[in-house]
Amino acid sequence: MNDWTRHLETQGLVHAAENEWHFGEAMSQARVPLSSTAIAPLPQYSIMDIAGPDAERFLQGQTSAQVALADGEFAPLTAFCSPKGRVLANGQLMRVDETRYWLVLDVGVADPLHAHLAKYAPFYKVEITRPEVRVFGVLGKDAAAQVEAQLDVTAPATWAMAQSHATVILHHPGPIPRFMVIAPEDAALSAWKACESTATPVGNAVWRLHDIQAGLAWLGDAQRDSYLPQMINWEALGGISFRKGCYTGQEVVARAHFRGQVKKRLLRAQLENDTLPALGTPVHDANGKSQGDVVCAALNADGKAEVLAIITQRDEPRELNIDGVPLKRLSLPYAIERVDPESMSLQD
Template sequence: MNDWIAHLGGQRDGADRVVFDTPEPARRAMEANVMTPLAHLGILDVAGEDAERFLQGQTSAQVSLADGDFAPLTCFCTSKGRVLANAQLWRVAPDHYRLLMHQSLVPSLRDHLQKFAAFYKAALTPRDDLALIGLIGREVPAVAEVLLDVVPPAVWHQANRDDLQVLAHPGPRPRLLACLPVERAAATWETLAAQASPVDNAVWRLHDIQAGLAWLEASQQDTYLPQMLNWEALGGISFKKGCYTGQEVVARAHFRGQVKKRLVRGQLDGGLIPEPGSAIEDADEKRLGEVLCAELDAYGEAEVLAVMSTREPSPPLRVAGQKLKPLKLPYPLERLDPERLAGKA
């Protein structure tokens, strides 16, 4: 965790959580503007004259679409098509790209990519000197325009001002992510405090769950095809680009309809947050899948994202002794080309 977080008045709870004394933080985010340090996310930079060509051969995104405006989702896979890391990609400057992912995956992805980067003029740099601040709320676009002096971007796009980038993420309320140098973070936080209350970063994670957006952690890598995370439905896979590591398996699964597990959303009937990997069981106690992530919602009940078999289950479903109620995803389970999102279809 960056040192700047220690000066915000919150408390560290483990490696990737920050807790504030703001009461009912999830409910607060429904009613007002809130902000949170995104301690669970990390940054890996890829820079050099071969950066675009290098990334093009490794990632599911059409890298040329990351043009300083559009900031696509992407993923990195093994040769067998299993996801090593899922990320958001944006361009900071010519020959300089930035990847956002769960902080636990930054070291392993860097080590994996370094094996290939040796053949390119491209450097891989974990950016512990950058701060990430999340903003949630109906008035957040106006807050960003006034206090950050940027025109708020559309979802999966970016806005830039000097060494600040602001990115828009989907969710039940408008969400913006600000990426800036650590030395500017505390002052920016104080500026934003005039219009936003500090809340736990669990609130941002909850809004990811409600958006049907799962960020893999280190313990979950090399396990799932991208489609098992609904990544093609979120615009995270370009089926129009050339080869990249794992592309043949990913394309085959798509065109032959061989995806037997999918990301699903649900709510548990209690306040127990299940651990990642907790089994989803049907009425016959048969395992159908496992929880990827879970957080408490504004009503004190756990909401989850899980990867589960697509076959018709035998209800009721249970997780850690709690009944699982399926919830609708906020997007259709169909292919969404990133070229369309970028306006270049």
């Protein structure tokens, strides 16, 4: 056991399942950031380090982001695709040094993506590693003030980053302010302890709930190589640059966009019960026909299950259910339309 885990256990941490950590009953934890500040360990994420003189050129040919936009301030969303345009991993790209980038992604796809990129790395002066860092979140109405006071940085804007020595802070969207903190273990533990004095520890499912409410899906190993990036609304979140040159899968991704051939989309919805559907649980219509699958689920502050599911597009409205429980559609906090990351960059 490491010092990070040991300290969290003194605060009441329970390992409910692999990469599922909590500090108590789910509904009460979900209420915490609505009225105060919460801190949450985030074991569901991993960090990949891509470094070397050719790091930018290497990434430019592999990912949907315009890599030059990752300038140490703006931290664009991105996707790594197969030649058929299916997402192998989606994540957020940070430039942490002149020739070094960090990528935050779902822990379940970190090893497969590393193996995929390693096939191309020998042709570039680049090294791909997995740094020993910890990730946690700060969320709540006073989260920005907490980050500034305890971490001695100016809180970054949404999809931007701030850096203090080896610690990186990212601002993610959602119904309340929230920040992801990434740091080596000693620095992460010091930052966590600093935040403990004015924040309440909660489980990582609370952060996942705010991902759902932000319409933000992080694909894991079970969903790898299954969906076009547009099927997780990635172009609506600025995760695809249609102005850049070729990258693996670019032709298929661009064709789907310009011809309007995206047959599935991300749906945000709520179940009227407290049973969390497992990832991959099918979504059915009234006739029992499968319309898609759940990609993310968490309990909200009312004890209801909120989900993100990728479902087949239809012109006519239809009733949907999961295991016979009606699915209530909820609005996404963004329009389903192309957002160019170039327009989001702090360079512009």
